[in-house]
Amino acid sequence: MWRGRSSPKQDKRLAIAREHLCDLPPGVPATPQERGFDSCPCPKECSLHGSCLLCVAYHGRKSQLPRCQR
Numbered sequence: 001m002w003r004g005r006s007s008p009k010q011d012k013r014l015a016i017a018r019e020h021l022c023d024l025p026p027g028v029p030a031t032p033q034e035r036g037f038d039s040c041p042c043p044k045e046c047s048l049h050g051s052c053l054l055c056v057a058y059h060g061r062k063s064q065l066p067r068c069q070r
Contacts, residue, residue, distance in 0.1 A: 010047035017048060017058035028056050032068070041068040 006014075030053050032040040040050045046067075048055040055066045 006047070013047050013058060014054065016061070017054040020057040020061045021053060023060065024053065024057055028053060035068060037068060042066075 029035045030051075032038070032050065032052060035052060040052075042049045042055065048058060052066065059066050
């Protein structure tokens, strides 16, 4: 269970997301509030929780929608 420390899996997910940030189109909402949510719908243990740009970049590399749009 995630307790605030990073794991190799979380570190890998963050690295992949950062690599694909340059592929995002302009105007992608950066926060859950810009997407119309009071708080991030991703689970708290998600390493991308609260960072919409990283989430969209990570899932977009496989043409998937972020969790909040599924």
